[in-house]
Amino acid sequence: MILLSKIVKSIQPSITLELNSKAIEMEKAGEDVVKLTAGEPDFITPKEIIENAYKAMLEGKTKYTDSAGIYELREKIANFINKSRGTDYNANNIVVSNGGKQALYNTLLALLNPGDEVILLDPAWVSYEAQIKLARGIPIHVPLKFKNNFIPKASDIKPYLSERTKAIIINSPNNPTGVVYSKETFLELYELIKDKNIYIISDEVYEKLVFEGEFFSPTQIDELREKTIIINAFSKTWSMTGWRVGYSVAPLTISKEIKKIQSHIASNINTPAQYGSLAAFDVDINYYINKFNERRKFVLNKMKESDLEYIYPKGAFYLFINISKYDNNDLNFANQLLKTKKLAVIPGSGFGAKGFIRISYATSTEMIEKGLNRLFEYVNGVK
Numbered sequence: 001m002i003l004l005s006k007i008v009k010s011i012q013p014s015i016t017l018e019l020n021s022k023a024i025e026m027e028k029a030g031e032d033v034v035k036l037t038a039g040e041p042d043f044i045t046p047k048e049i050i051e052n053a054y055k056a057m058l059e060g061k062t063k064y065t066d067s068a069g070i071y072e073l074r075e076k077i078a079n080f081i082n083k084s085r086g087t088d089y090n091a092n093n094i095v096v097s098n099g100g101k102q103a104l105y106n107t108l109l110a111l112l113n114p115g116d117e118v119i120l121l122d123p124a125w126v127s128y129e130a131q132i133k134l135a136r137g138i139p140i141h142v143p144l145k146f147k148n149n150f151i152p153k154a155s156d157i158k159p160y161l162s163e164r165t166k167a168i169i170i171n172s173p174n175n176p177t178g179v180v181y182s183k184e185t186f187l188e189l190y191e192l193i194k195d196k197n198i199y200i201i202s203d204e205v206y207e208k209l210v211f212e213g214e215f216f217s218p219t220q221i222d223e224l225r226e227k228t229i230i231i232n233a234f235s236k237t238w239s240m241t242g243w244r245v246g247y248s249v250a251p252l253t254i255s256k257e258i259k260k261i262q263s264h265i266a267s268n269i270n271t272p273a274q275y276g277s278l279a280a281f282d283v284d285i286n287y288y289i290n291k292f293n294e295r296r297k298f299v300l301n302k303m304k305e306s307d308l309e310y311i312y313p314k315g316a317f318y319l320f321i322n323i324s325k326y327d328n329n330d331l332n333f334a335n336q337l338l339k340t341k342k343l344a345v346i347p348g349s350g351f352g353a354k355g356f357i358r359i360s361y362a363t364s365t366e367m368i369e370k371g372l373n374r375l376f377e378y379v380n381g382v383k
């Protein structure tokens with residue numbers, strides 16, 4: 001018998017996708033399903049971006065490019081990053097990749113030796129653990145506290161550091177909680193790792209979706225900049241999830257290695273998508289941000305009709321709800337909710353947080369209202 005990779009065998013298929021496929025099957029069978037599962041904006045990509053990609057194709061820009069991405073795009077990305085963070089990156093710090101996902105994987109491949117440990121702050125986005133394992137690292141889960149809104153404190157992380165800790169993955173604005181970390185959180189983190197050779201991988205894909213307070217990146221702290229790799233993407237800000245345009249921003253010693261990995265694994269990303277992305281920086285995104293904020297306010301108002309506890313969301317487009325007093329088994333809760341009320345949500349276990357569910361408000365207010373009514377009916381029935 002041929003034995004497959006033990007690492008691949010240790011990775012679970014996403015429970016998120018499983019539930020979503022069930023919901024889609026029910027929809028196909030004609031059932032009135034409400035899906036509050038989407039991890040993507042429901043808007044069409046702004047037309048300027050689509051037109052730029054189309055124009056590029058007609059002009060014959062359909063060939064390979066520099067593996068790290070066309071220079072013009074990398075330069076624009078560097079300016080975009082520098083503008084809001086006061087940094088001085090240039091095109092050579094940037095490697096364009098197939099979504100934020102590949103930027104993260106490239107980074108892990110560049111940093112990790114087999115057996116190196118990477119700290120994850122639970123609840124953490126589903127792909128972090130799988131990617132760390134695929135890169136031959138060891139994921140170390142740090143449970144954060146509900147009473148602290150799942151915002152990390154140095155004292156939460158410290159007991160989990162070891163000689164083998166290579167990196168900490170941070171995600172603010174956060175999926176699934178919607179919290180936005182303040183400068184103080186990053187200063188605490190700095191104090192914790194300042195004498196150690198530990199990198200920060202800062203997943204900033206929701207950076208523009210901040211509705212209260214301000215986005216802060218660890219690269220804004222001078223001493224952290226050389227230890228930080230930013231993971232970012234066009235996906236959420238410009239409604240471009242299907243285009244697969246993401247990037248890493250890293251010190252030159254690391255971006256050089258990331259570029260090698262990108263070139264051998266995928267060469268450049270889709271060329272027309274790169275040209276389309278050039279137009280993104282001139283698009284006025286306030287319309288989208290305001291729309292998400294309206295929906296967030298709608299959700300918060302609607303939640304007053306129930307006594308469910310949740311994490312107060314200041315960014316991204318998710319609400320993380322504590323359902324533990326109804327059912328500590330969130331998988332069971334989500335399955336029953338789908339079966340009896342035809343409402344699809346994401347169980348918290350997928351993020352390493354039992355007793356929670358995540359809903360997405362990246363959909364119309366009508367759908368949000370319908371979905372939340374079903375959730376309330378369900379918990380009232382369970383009570």
Ligand code: PLP
Pocket residue numbers: 039098099100101102125171175203205232233234235241244245246
């Ligand atoms: N990081 C987080 C926290 C996400 O939620 C997502 C997408 O859901 C990504 C990264 C990946 O984004 P992309 O679609 O650009 O690969």
